[in-house]
Amino acid sequence: YGDNFESMKTLQVGNCGMVPTMAPSAEQTPCTLCENGSDPPHANRTVPFSNDLNSCSLLAEWLPDVWNAGSDLCRTTQATLGEYCGCKNYNASQGVCRLCGGNDIPDYPLRTLGPSRECLFYEFHGLLADECTFYTKKFSSTCCADRCSSLEPCKTGYFCDTQNGTDSGICKYCGSYNNTSLGSASFKNLSSSNDNNTKLYEEQCKPLVCKASEAPLRLELTTDAYPQETWWDITNQTTGTYNYTQGGPYQLSNTTFVEEVCVPKDACLVFTIYDGFGNGICCDGDISGTYTLLFDGTEIASGGNFGISESTSFGSNCTTAPVPSL
DSSP states (O other), X not given: OTTSHHHHHHHSSTTSSOOOOOOOOTTSOBOOSSTTSOOOTTTTSBOSSOSSSOBHHHHHHHGGGTOBTTSHHHHHHIIIIIHHTTOOOHHHHTTOOOTTSTTSOOSSTTOBSSTTOBHHHHHHHXXXXXXXXXXXXXXXXXXXXXXXXXSSOOOTTEEEEXXXXXXXXXXXXXXXXXXXXXXXXXXTTSSSOOHHHHHHHHHHOOOOOOOTTEEEEEXXXXXXXXXXXXXXXXXXXXXXXXXXXXXXXXXXXXXXEEEEEEEESSSOEEEEEEXXXXXXXXXXXXXXXXXXXXXXXXXXXXXXXXXXXXXXEESTTOXXXXXXXX
């Protein structure tokens, strides 16, 4: 359906090879974003891959006029965007292929691999075009967090954010929840703020102490007006490890986050910061963001005025030219 949700609105199904679903007739039941017909709990949440339907409430108002409740487009929208907007769409979500497995939408639904290509877009397209298995293999490392439990703890620098009081959850980066504006061990960004998560954070997110073969990497990042569009990762070119570590997207605008991680000295690493909308984090709007990257105490990159992404190579084993920004 082209590059975003707009072409799907006008073409209905685009080039997916399906019979177009027209607006519901008087005999048909209109499609609703929430299966029970209620308003989406996260009414003001930004809707990805859409321009004028840029909130859950606007999408919920639009759907009944264009699709009927039994269409593939309606069910797919409920299983992806509906769940993203907070609806509990049990029927539409039964047996669907998820990028991260299980029954939930991607852990990082707004992470992007290009303009208007969020993780949630790939799950939506994968379900409708029956290509979810292909997309899972290709994008799960970017769109999905590591799973954890008391028997399978997270790797160093991460802690287990347990879900709904259960023993299992997903690994969250310690630095993302210890920022200068909110103070140490703030849980306003977590999916479930509870005593168990506080205990796990304090146990697993120790002060950074690097080995002799490692050096500290420090990122000081101030978010712009759209923090959910910003994330970053580090690739180890020496070992070929993609997403060696990563952080974001963020939930709080105009907030300074301090991220710290130990990285190997004898390697070539590439830090990349991304903006989902493709306009960087500064100079476009009332709130401008910025970032500074320090390796072993020395500043190696800074800025905010970039497009889709900006990359910096560092480490003693770098022999290739720096990766260009996009």
